[in-house]
Amino acid sequence: MLLCTMPTAQAGPFSNTSRGKSMDELYESCTKNAERGYFTKALEICNRVRNVYRDSPLSTLAELTIADIYYKRGDYEQARIAYEDFSRLHPRHEKMDYVSYRIGLTIYKRSPAAAGRDQTSTRQAVNAWTGFDSRYPDSSHVPDVKKYLVKARDRLARKELYIARFYAQRGAWGATQKRLEGLLKRYSNTPTAPIAMKELSSAYHRWGMTQKATDIRDLLVEQYPNSKQLNRLNKVLSSPAGEKPEEPTFVRPYRVPGGMAGMGGS
Numbered sequence: 216m217l218l219c220t221m222p223t224a225q226a227g228p229f230s231n232t233s234r235g236k237s238m239d240e241l242y243e244s245c246t247k248n249a250e251r252g253y254f255t256k257a258l259e260i261c262n263r264v265r266n267v268y269r270d271s272p273l274s275t276l277a278e279l280t281i282a283d284i285y286y287k288r289g290d291y292e293q294a295r296i297a298y299e300d301f302s303r304l305h306p307r308h309e310k311m312d313y314v315s316y317r318i319g320l321t322i323y324k325r326s327p328a329a330a331g332r333d334q335t336s337t338r339q340a341v342n343a344w345t346g347f348d349s350r351y352p353d354s355s356h357v358p359d360v361k362k363y364l365v366k367a368r369d370r371l372a373r374k375e376l377y378i379a380r381f382y383a384q385r386g387a388w389g390a391t392q393k394r395l396e397g398l399l400k401r402y403s404n405t406p407t408a409p410i411a412m413k414e415l416s417s418a419y420h421r422w423g424m425t426q427k428a429t430d431i432r433d434l435l436v437e438q439y440p441n442s443k444q445l446n447r448l449n450k451v452l453s454s455p456a457g458e459k460p461e462e463p464t465f466v467r468p469y470r471v472p473g474g475m476a477g478m479g480g481s
Contacts, residue, residue, distance in 0.1 A: 238264060238273050245280060254288040275305060279314070286321060295321035312347075312354035319343035323363055330373040337374075341367045365405070372402035376411055383418070388460060391418060409435060413444035417451045422459035428452060 236244070241264050248257035261284065264277040282297035298318045302311065319340045326336035340363070347360045379394035395415040402408060412435040419428035432448055439445070 238268050238271060242273055242277060242280075245277070249280070249284050249287060254284055257284050275308070278304070279310060282314075282317070286317065291321040291324045312351035312356055315343070315347060315351070316354070316356040316360055319347075319360070320363065323367055326367075326370070328370070330370070330377040334371055334374045337367050337370045341371065368402055369405040369407050372398055372405040372407035372411070375402070376407055376414070379411075379414070383414075386460065388418070388422065403438075409439040409442040409444045412439075413448045416448055420452050420454075421457040423456050424459070425456050428456075 241260055245257045245260040245264065248254075248260065258281060261277045261281050265274050265281065268274045278297070278301050282294050282301060285291075285294035285297055295318060298314050298321065301308070302314050302318065305311075308314070322336050322343060323340035326334060326340060344360050344364050344367075347354075348357045351357065375394055375398040379391050379398065382388075382390040382394060392415070395411050395418070398411045399408060399415065402411075412431050416428045416431035416435070419425070419431065429452075432445075432452060435442065435445055435448065
């Protein structure tokens with residue numbers, strides 16, 4: 216998405232370049248080149264508009280278009296820097312909702328989808344978008360921000376589930392319980408939540424904590440009555456309850472050869 220709305224250029228001593236094109240014509244050339252995929256040429260022209268016509272509103276618009284061009288060609292880190300520079304230089308600009316939305320999106324686009332990968336970028340994107348609808352309640356980008364926030368928060372939930380399973384496979388029951396409980400506290404409204412409920416209730420049952428297992432099941436029924444996880448959990452809870460096993464000395468993930476590589480599952 217390139218912002219192509221052009222304010223009318225005022226006549227002045229610098230209204231034409233050495234090539235005989237006005238500011239408006241140069242900016243239009245920039246956007247047309249970007250739309251055709253000629254990003255290097257588009258950046259060259261837009262940088263000329265930005266640098267030569269500093270006192271024109273078109274120069275400010277060119278700054279934002281440069282960020283859009285970086286984004287469009289997939290250079291998300293450079294786009295983020297450009298959007299943040301624009302935000303710093305023009306904090307009261309009418310397009311600040313768009314800029315804030317794009318800053319979060321450039322971070323999100325660089326975050327890994329795989330649960331086992333470092334999700335620092337995902338968390339940063341969530342932080343960038345948190346409170347967006349309060350700051351810009353009338354923004355047309357609110358629906359998109361909400362959509363991406365759901366995806367990002369579920370990605371963080373899957374990361375917690377991934378770690379909980381890692382601990383469970385090594386018999387670290389206390390760590391497993393803590394991770395699953397934390398997941399449900401922070402990400403209770405994500406698609407991963409019913410899976411975590413099923414796994415935590417199952418774990419409680421196997422550890423002989425039958426009341427806690429039932430409480431989690433009741434919560435699953437209340438919040439996700441049509442979840443396929445419910446049938447799976449009912450099969451577990453219909454079996455005899457176990458006793459909480461003795462937890463062995465646990466070796467932290469970074470001390471295990473290969474770390475968490477290869478861990479997966481759904």
